[in-house]
Amino acid sequence: NVPLKEEDPEIYDIIEQEKIRQWSCLELIASENFTSQAVMEANGSALTNKYSEGLPGARYYGGNEYIDILERLCQERALKAFDLDPTKWGVNVQPYSGSTANFAAVMSVLEPHERLMGLDLPSGGHLSHGYATPKKKITSSAVVWDSMPYRVDPATGYIDYDKLEENVALFRPKLIICGASAYPREFDYARLRKIADINNSYLMADIAHISGLVAGKEAANPFEYCDIVTTTTHKTLRGPRAGLIFFSRTSPRNDKLEAAVNASVFPGAQGGPHNNTIAGIAVALKHAASPEWKQYAQQIRKNCAAMAAKLKSYGYKIVTDGTDNHLILWDLRPNGLTGSKMEKICDFVNITLNKNAVHGDRSAAVPGGCRVGAAALTSRSLKEADFEQIADYLNRATKIALRIQEKTGKKLVDFVAACAQDEEVKALQKEVE
């Protein structure tokens, strides 16, 4: 057994360089986090060698006595982390990712071409919630099912529940998906349940972004109102990259959800489970059920609120004028800057964030804002004052970007070339580092 460094120095070096990048940048991507050493050890373990199609106690391969123990333990920990009664909720821990979890979850309740409604991508929703462009059904969720999006109110940035209610009565979807990738506010699950009841529709919450907050009871509880709850495990939940599907055992719409979800995951959407990942999820979930998790979840929200307040104090426009969770949607259109330019200049000064569509953007190709998240740096123990300092860096980056744009005009390539040469950019980069 030769260590990676000797066996394949090229790959070893890429990993080392990426580690340096991750640790020397201010990581503000709202969907990312830093997993623990323990999660990574489990994820990189010998469990990756094993095939275990099926479920604990009912596998299609021999040699699964330890994998069965592992998967059952992971299920137990998932229910415990979200404070769920095992007689009322069950969970499938095998999805490879959030998108696969969503595909399998929808497949468990909808036949092909039945109808669903999810939050539109430019309103902060996720691709896997039925997203299609006006020209093409670019996601499997829009190819397989008939989808009609709902949106945020352009005046406020909040979900337009009245319009959703109106459209549910017309479109009569069998499933409503709530949850988002870029929505800074709380979801009104009680209202969503009421709306779903118009058509006796299933209600599914995709809590991928906020599951760490839900586990810490720092976000509203979707389990009180939903038939199905999905999540990724690698965002605020701080585990390895994967997904989970929770199914209600008491749904008045379906008393066979467990069998339907399990069959949709395997053989419906996937093959053999990634047991190394399941071990990593179990480690992360143990942490999510611990007393210090609450403090982490609280600190994420405090940090994010502090950063939002500081950005607002500089006069910037924050969608919905603030945040309830771990992210800020920053509308840069009033400043005359695109999200792409902001992302680029931030890359130059060692701040990592992503451009993001803001509702009302004229083209999806030119996102009008940025998404800024607080979870990853909260995991690195940063507090409110640090996040105010980050807001200050972001303010300075914006000012420099505007000065450079004035010189270079609209084109992104010219802007990037000028950033690479700019002395103020270099100075800010050194300071951030």
Ligand code: PLP
């Ligand atoms: N659901 C939501 C709300 C997300 O934000 C994401 C990813 O960002 C996903 C699902 C998909 O997760 P994955 O990238 O693991 O497929």
